[in-house]
Amino acid sequence: MARDHGGNIDWAMATYGGGDWIDLSTGINRRPWPVSGISDAAWRSLPTHAAMQRLIGVAAACYRCDPSRLLAVNGASAAIQMIPRLFPPGRAAVLTPTYNEHAASLRHAGWPVSEVSGIDQMEGFDLAVLVNPNNPDGREWQAETLATLATTVGHLVVDESFADPRPDLSLIPSLPRNALVLRSFGKFWGLAGLRLGFVIAQPDLLARLAEAAGPWAVNGPALDIATAAMADREWAEDAIGYHCEASLRLDRFAMKAGWQVVGGTHLFRLYDVSDAQAAQTALARHHIWTRRFPYSKSWMRMGVPGNRQEWDRIAHAFKAVFPTATDSMART
Amino acid sequence: MARDHGGNIDWAMATYGGGDWIDLSTGINRRPWPVSGISDAAWRSLPTHAAMQRLIGVAAACYRCDPSRLLAVNGASAAIQMIPRLFPPGRAAVLTPTYNEHAASLRHAGWPVSEVSGIDQMEGFDLAVLVNPNNPDGREWQAETLATLATTVGHLVVDESFADPRPDLSLIPSLPRNALVLRSFGKFWGLAGLRLGFVIAQPDLLARLAEAAGPWAVNGPALDIATAAMADREWAEDAIGYHCEASLRLDRFAMKAGWQVVGGTHLFRLYDVSDAQAAQTALARHHIWTRRFPYSKSWMRMGVPGNRQEWDRIAHAFKAVFPTATDSMART
Numbered sequence: 028m029a030r031d032h033g034g035n036i037d038w039a040m041a042t043y044g045g046g047d048w049i050d051l052s053t054g055i056n057r058r059p060w061p062v063s064g065i066s067d068a069a070w071r072s073l074p075t076h077a078a079m080q081r082l083i084g085v086a087a088a089c090y091r092c093d094p095s096r097l098l099a100v101n102g103a104s105a106a107i108q109m110i111p112r113l114f115p116p117g118r119a120a121v122l123t124p125t126y127n128e129h130a131a132s133l134r135h136a137g138w139p140v141s142e143v144s145g146i147d148q149m150e151g152f153d154l155a156v157l158v159n160p161n162n163p164d165g166r167e168w169q170a171e172t173l174a175t176l177a178t179t180v181g182h183l184v185v186d187e188s189f190a191d192p193r194p195d196l197s198l199i200p201s202l203p204r205n206a207l208v209l210r211s212f213g214k215f216w217g218l219a220g221l222r223l224g225f226v227i228a229q230p231d232l233l234a235r236l237a238e239a240a241g242p243w244a245v246n247g248p249a250l251d252i253a254t255a256a257m258a259d260r261e262w263a264e265d266a267i268g269y270h271c272e273a274s275l276r277l278d279r280f281a282m283k284a285g286w287q288v289v290g291g292t293h294l295f296r297l298y299d300v301s302d303a304q305a306a307q308t309a310l311a312r313h314h315i316w317t318r319r320f321p322y323s324k325s326w327m328r329m330g331v332p333g334n335r336q337e338w339d340r341i342a343h344a345f346k347a348v349f350p351t352a353t354d355s356m357a358r359t
Numbered sequence: 360m361a362r363d364h365g366g367n368i369d370w371a372m373a374t375y376g377g378g379d380w381i382d383l384s385t386g387i388n389r390r391p392w393p394v395s396g397i398s399d400a401a402w403r404s405l406p407t408h409a410a411m412q413r414l415i416g417v418a419a420a421c422y423r424c425d426p427s428r429l430l431a432v433n434g435a436s437a438a439i440q441m442i443p444r445l446f447p448p449g450r451a452a453v454l455t456p457t458y459n460e461h462a463a464s465l466r467h468a469g470w471p472v473s474e475v476s477g478i479d480q481m482e483g484f485d486l487a488v489l490v491n492p493n494n495p496d497g498r499e500w501q502a503e504t505l506a507t508l509a510t511t512v513g514h515l516v517v518d519e520s521f522a523d524p525r526p527d528l529s530l531i532p533s534l535p536r537n538a539l540v541l542r543s544f545g546k547f548w549g550l551a552g553l554r555l556g557f558v559i560a561q562p563d564l565l566a567r568l569a570e571a572a573g574p575w576a577v578n579g580p581a582l583d584i585a586t587a588a589m590a591d592r593e594w595a596e597d598a599i600g601y602h603c604e605a606s607l608r609l610d611r612f613a614m615k616a617g618w619q620v621v622g623g624t625h626l627f628r629l630y631d632v633s634d635a636q637a638a639q640t641a642l643a644r645h646h647i648w649t650r651r652f653p654y655s656k657s658w659m660r661m662g663v664p665g666n667r668q669e670w671d672r673i674a675h676a677f678k679a680v681f682p683t684a685t686d687s688m689a690r691t
């Protein structure tokens with residue numbers, strides 16, 4: 028729990044004062060799929076096999092795979108904790124910098140971990156782990172490239188937590204036998220409090236993960252909500268369109284502020300801001316919370332604002348903090 | 360997932376027809392704590408450290424322990440999966456018959472498991488596991504007896520999933536250093552779909568469990584709902600009073616039907632019905648679902664009905680199936 032994560036908005040409030048914050052420290056969509064009534068049964072009863080099968084059917088269509096290749100888990104985080112325990116510890120390579128739970132979980136399970144900077148350095152490892160597109164820098168790899176990588180390693184784990192707007196990158200439709208793909212529900216659908224993720228892999232690997240997860244690993248409301256949300260393709264298309272435009276717009280603010288765009292995904296952007304601590308503090312005084320990284324003094328990551336009011340506050344803050352960010356940026 | 364559990368109401372519906380079932384196949388309170396509005400933030404945001412600390416504070420008061428001894432997990436089931444992996448496999452003893460996930464999870468993690476019938480057979484084992492009060496037969500052990508048992512084994516796991524109405528039995532206030540106590544939120548508060556449980560143990564053991572669980576193992580709505588529910592002592596006292604009366608009442612139906620009361624807890628009752636398959640089928644035709652066990656041809660377990668309408672249907676069904684069960688049982 029002591030590891031560095033986004034989502035620490037309560038720390039920001041304790042430090043800079045409570046009130047109405049815009050939390051851009053995560054990559055969670057700030058325009059969530061609209062949750063409406065939850066059935067009494069979803070709260071009261073143990074989640075049923077039938078409810079799980081309905082979700083798996085919808086998710087399989089969404090991810091373009093056979094339902095037998097899909098396991099729902101208690102957030103992608105749960106999969107990250109379980110996968111290192113599927114195999115006897117060997118040599119693992121994690122493409123870094125990336126989401127820090129991958130290496131931490133492997134090490135906790137007894138794996139020596141090599142942090143590598145390119146996939147050409149992963150050949151021969153027992154387990155190779157990368158995030159596609161990568162968090163925080165947005166590096167991306169084509170599915171064919173990763174399929175080739177899979178032939179050179181024992182097992183390949185591809186965390187596609189931010190791939191929903193980029194189905195062209197997904198390894199799922201051409202899944203190698205020794206690959207495990209992770210998907211997150213909470214980020215793209217904006218419902219991270221729900222705790223839901225998926226593993227896509229061969230049935231024998233999924234059966235071992237299911238055994239480790241135990242019965243009823245996914246809560247009842249999550250099953251019902253995600254079944255409806257993942258079938259709502261119109262909402263998904265609108266969300267992708269919004270975030271495409273919004274990412275570009277946030278980059279324009281950043282560039283006006285004199286920052287360099289390092290990369291990112293539809294849901295977050297990574298900037299080289301020279302002095303990340305100073306930039307984070309300056310925006311925090313306007314109750315806008317961002318993400319820094321222990322391994323970089325200059326990188327700052329920002330999630331994408333979700334509505335007109337948030338954009339107005341971003342514009343106001345940038346204008347106050349970086350007076351060269353002009354009024355023209357405030358248009359919606 | 361293939362193991363035998365209650366809560367398989369969808370199977371009953373597929374077999375005996377859909378419609379309005381009374382599911383007494385589990386030990387989940389059918390008078391749930393009343394969930395009202397869930398905050399948007401609970402769905403949208405990663406659960407915060409502050410929200411978790413609020414829940415831990417309320418739960419610690421409820422269970423009468425120091426907050427540093429308490430870890431919230433994704434259902435007691437999650438703890439049952441993780442605990443065998445806390446220690447190198449040794450010799451485990453499970454007091455049986457009991458909830459079957461304990462032995463199954465230990466075996467999956469590589470432990471040879473001895474199924475013993477009394478705690479006097481547990482001495483010298485590396486890990487001793489029992490459920491207090493026990494599921495399904497309601498056997499119970501005093502805290503002092505278990506504290507003595509703890510001095511004779513490597514580690515002692517006490518699953519107190521059904522102990523909420525019996526704080527006098529709890530090992531928590533006098534927790535031995537080598538004990539891990541499990542508590543379930545969903546059963547007594549009637550919200551099993553939420554997925555929440557607790558482990559009470561020394562901080563070093565909890566830290567290792569927290570590491571295995573990963574960040575955000577408990578969903579946001581569960582944190583908020585349980586914080587309110589566990590602080591509602593008036594509701595808890597009423598629930599205990601209701602289930603005390605209701606257990607006795609269900610036993611009277613059973614005895615009129617010619618069944619033997621084997622035991623049980625406030626939330627479920629275990630009967631020797633001679634032919635469990637016949638009794639289950641007969642009640643299923645009235646859309647009342649009960650629990651049988653693969654290891655017994657004569658035992659049947661029933662949860663406690665939750666309201667007047669359910670009691671009326673139970674009375675009607677018993678009268679039809681067992682004509683000696685008289686009308687007088689139908690009074691509320």
